[in-house]
Amino acid sequence: MNKPSSTLSNTVQRRKDRFIKTFASRSGFVREQGIYEKLKGSGLVPTMLSAQDGTIETQYEEGTNFYEFFLAAGNDPAKQAACFELFFSWYRRYRELTNISIGETDFRDFIVQGDSLMCLDLEHCRPGSAEEDVARLACMLALYPKGYTGAGLDSAKLFICVGSSYLNWHPETLAKAVPAAADSIEGTLGLKKHPGMALYLAAYFTTAGAVLAGGRSSRMHQDKRQMEVDGRTMLEASTSLVAAMPQRMVSVAKGEDVQFPGFETICDEREDIGPLEGIVRCLRVSRQPWTLFLTCDMPLLTDKLLRLFLSYPKEDADVFLFEAGGRIQTFPLLLRTENAVRALQEALDKDERKVQDALKNRLKVRRIRAEDFKDFAPRMLWNINTPEDYQEITK
Secondary structure, X not given: OOOOOEEOOEEEEEEOOEEEEEOOOHHHHHHHHHHHHHOOOOOOOOOEEEEEOOEEEEEOOOOEXXXXXXXXXXXXXXXXXXXXXXXXXXXXXXXXXXXXXXXOOOHHHEEEEOOEEEXXXXXXXXXXXXXXXXXXXXXXXXXXXXXXXXXXXXXXXXXXHHHOOOXXXXXXXXXXHHHHXXXXXXXXXXXXXXXXHHHHHHHHHOEEEEEXXXXXXXXXXXXXXXXXXXXXXXXXXXXXOOOOOOEEEEEEOOOOOOOOOOOEEEEOOOOOOOHXXXXXXHHHHOOOOEEEEEEOOOOOOOHHHHHHHHOOOOOOOOEEEEEEOOEEEEEEEEEEHHHHHHXXXXXXXXXXXXXXXXXXXXXXXXXXXXXXXXXXXHHHHOOOOOHHHHHHHHO
């Protein structure tokens, strides 16, 4: 599929097997010519045949528009992931050869040819970071065409999840780039501003998700991880909430061999220490500035409630907890990784095993009133520990 007949005030036309672009500005011509030279022979862009007098001629390339290719994947995560893998394979090589941003270039500026991708518009490329590019494209997925939707948010999160295995970006830089990118795209599309959603995306993109699943289930008298609620196991319910985070972990007891697709298995080093052991082990492995902890026995926790939990500003605390009915809830638990790993390791070294005591004695804790959230119900934060609890939620 060829590009539209005009881009801004430039003019483009096709002549048989050639694509001819005449630039409105000298700077645009010089910039695009220089990038074509850097990418010569790479297969990432069409072959440049000539460049003179403000006009660039390239080989005409046939292919499927990448955005249409993505839309054809529907809401199938596996198909969407394959699309994003194709993009990041292109983008990683592009950055290696140019070390510059693609700027306002978007998914419509690419075509799919078999199992490879080719970019047809280089005029927007400019000095800039990979984090800026990734933030902008993720926000486009979340917002286009009419604002945030559940499907758009899922695609944006999956985009970041896939990209994290291709690029070594700086999470803090990405987090700062997301609100600016969202604000810019909201303005371009004429949408209402939603700064809380941008904060949520920035948080999700830079948080490692850990599910604590190492308890003995002694009160349940069977492995509660495998007990089903609404057609899926309780472990599956918890892992689904963090399945698109850039790093994902399942914490299990020492000696257990629990494998969950897409998750790292983190084993306790010592036995019978309690959840603090698993928390510290995961913090030591976390590569993200924040680490979110869930348990495997909270099957009624919703993505919406977790979204609101993550969207709180993070500048003034190391620990975020819910408070519901006047009581502090230990999970979900959000920790500033660098500060928490030192403080909680110290608690373990002193044989202090109660999670809430270790947190309040060593870190700055922020409580979030669960009742402040619309549609909150206390059962969303229930831990299912006994057969009676299980019967209550499944009857």
